[in-house]
Amino acid sequence: MNASTPEALRRGWCPSALRPMETGDGWLVRLHPPGAVLTPAQLIRIAGLAAQYGNGLVEITARANLQIRGVGLATHPELVATLLAERLVDEHDGDGPQRLTLVAPVMSFPSHRPHPEEPRSGVSKDRPACSGGSFETRPSAAPQDEGSRGETLVDSGLLADAIEARGRTIPGLPAKCLVVVDAGGPLALDAFACDLRVVAVASGTVAIGLPDGRWLGPIDAMSAPERVAGLLSGFAAHRRAQPDAVRRLRDLPPAMLDAIVAASALPQTAPPAPRAAPRRVGRFSIADRPAVLIGLPFGRSDSRTLERLGEAALRAGATDIRFSPWRGLALSGLEPAAIEPLLAAASDLGLIVDPDDPRLSIQACAGKPACLRAQSDAMADAATLAEAAAPLLATGASIHVSACVKSCAHAGASDLTLVGREGGYDVVVAGSTRDQPIATLDLPAILARLRPGQDLFTRLSERGTIGPQV
Numbered sequence: 121m122n123a124s125t126p127e128a129l130r131r132g133w134c135p136s137a138l139r140p141m142e143t144g145d146g147w148l149v150r151l152h153p154p155g156a157v158l159t160p161a162q163l164i165r166i167a168g169l170a171a172q173y174g175n176g177l178v179e180i181t182a183r184a185n186l187q188i189r190g191v192g193l194a195t196h197p198e199l200v201a202t203l204l205a206e207r208l209v210d211e212h213d214g215d216g217p218q219r220l221t222l223v224a225p226v227m228s229f230p231s232h233r234p235h236p237e238e239p240r241s242g243v244s245k246d247r248p249a250c251s252g253g254s255f256e257t258r259p260s261a262a263p264q265d266e267g268s269r270g271e272t273l274v275d276s277g278l279l280a281d282a283i284e285a286r287g288r289t290i291p292g293l294p295a296k297c298l299v300v301v302d303a304g305g306p307l308a309l310d311a312f313a314c315d316l317r318v319v320a321v322a323s324g325t326v327a328i329g330l331p332d333g334r335w336l337g338p339i340d341a342m343s344a345p346e347r348v349a350g351l352l353s354g355f356a357a358h359r360r361a362q363p364d365a366v367r368r369l370r371d372l373p374p375a376m377l378d379a380i381v382a383a384s385a386l387p388q389t390a391p392p393a394p395r396a397a398p399r400r401v402g403r404f405s406i407a408d409r410p411a412v413l414i415g416l417p418f419g420r421s422d423s424r425t426l427e428r429l430g431e432a433a434l435r436a437g438a439t440d441i442r443f444s445p446w447r448g449l450a451l452s453g454l455e456p457a458a459i460e461p462l463l464a465a466a467s468d469l470g471l472i473v474d475p476d477d478p479r480l481s482i483q484a485c486a487g488k489p490a491c492l493r494a495q496s497d498a499m500a501d502a503a504t505l506a507e508a509a510a511p512l513l514a515t516g517a518s519i520h521v522s523a524c525v526k527s528c529a530h531a532g533a534s535d536l537t538l539v540g541r542e543g544g545y546d547v548v549v550a551g552s553t554r555d556q557p558i559a560t561l562d563l564p565a566i567l568a569r570l571r572p573g574q575d576l577f578t579r580l581s582e583r584g585t586i587g588p589q590v
């Protein structure tokens with residue numbers, strides 16, 4: 121094992137199964153399942169391991185990573201051996217990202233599960249190989265389900281696999297490097313910050329977005345992995361010269377980014393057409409594949425709840441479970457008649473199935489007692505705020521509760537940001553944890569000022585909301 125507290129606290133470092141991170145409630149172990157997909161049986165197994173080796177708390181991060189909390193250092197090697205033996209994780213060596221790509225969790229195609237012997241070429245044996253030699257998706261009949269529905273323009277799972285495979289060959293990428301792969305369907309990923317953004321703009325065609333707002337392309341999706349690898353290689357080369365100053369692509373001086381773009385020989389293009397913000401939970405149908413997205417309140421669940429959800433997923437005939445960057449689970453391959461019972465079971469478990477649930481509009485970090493740096497119990501306070509501020513949240517307002525200034529749950533601005541300070545909060549309106557607070561208050565005072573007619577309610581409801589962000 122390669123775990124150390126100083127390393128864990130270093131900026132830019134990410135925990136994994138082999139390298140856990142020490143926290144206030146034990147060691148945090150982040151899991152990267154092969155292909156970022158599980159079966160219901162595997163979900164049940166991981167929930168059982170979280171209870172056996174950890175404190176039973178399971179989280180899904182805003183980068184759609186799964187992690188278990190409260191693992192004992194003495195039993196961590198046994199946990200890792202079990203995870204590897206049962207192929208529940210596929211960690212690789214090196215300091216680069218364990219998962220380079222982020223995709224929408226509901227896809228047009230079933231999951232791709234490469235055998236260990238199979239090179240991660242991005243070409244699947246078990247799903248339709250890139251129709252016509254491209255990452256194009258199949259056209260389908262008119263959608264029949266309620267909820268969000270539509271088509272995607274590329275097979276984002278296959279494309280992400282190919283980008284992952286190329287990315288792993290590039291030395292020097294930072295652990296947090298992220299490429300968003302957006303299939304162009306109803307689950308737009310525009311709100312997620314990243315280093316590069318690959319967005320489908322037509323069937324089998326993508327554009328590549330840079331952090332400075334420029335877009336390159338359009339290009340055939342089949343060539344995207346090489347093009348992305350070229351841009352990332354240029355980034356890694358510049359970063360190797362000054363690794364502490366350059367952590368993300370956006371940190372590069374403009375002249376260096378210009379040089380990388382020039383070397384790519386890619387033309388500039390217009391940004392993709394804007395799409396509506398996606399629903400983050402509920403039922404979906406993409407290319408006639410019914411699926412449901414279920415949210416974990418503030419991205420956290422206890423292991424027993426997750427086990428029972430896995431059992432309900434089995435009964436519903438789910439084949440794929442992916443992690444959602446909206447801090448939940450996407451279940452696909454469902455029997456249509458089983459969808460409503462599944463959603464009802466999830467709701468009964470206290471999970472989020474209603475797109476208007478106020479808990480979806482609040483981001484909260486682990487807080488006390490889970491985190492050593494926490495100055496408040498962020499999750500408990502977020503639950504109180506969700507209930508008390510429901511009328512305000514229904515207007516589209518967003519709240520971020522961060523138990524310290526580090527801002528693990530949400531890096532950007534929110535309509536109301538609360539930063540933990542000695543049990544209370546610095547209160548920031550329309551800003552992030554780094555912005556100037558208007559006051560430092562305890563939770564009861566904040567709740568009082570969020571009531572209709574009080575100053576925080578008025579300030580937040582009168583201004584245009586930043587809205588739910590990630």
Ligand code: SF4
Pocket residue numbers: 485486487491492493494495522523524525526527528529
């Ligand atoms: S933001 Fe929250 S989880 Fe992150 S270090 Fe601070 S207290 Fe801990």
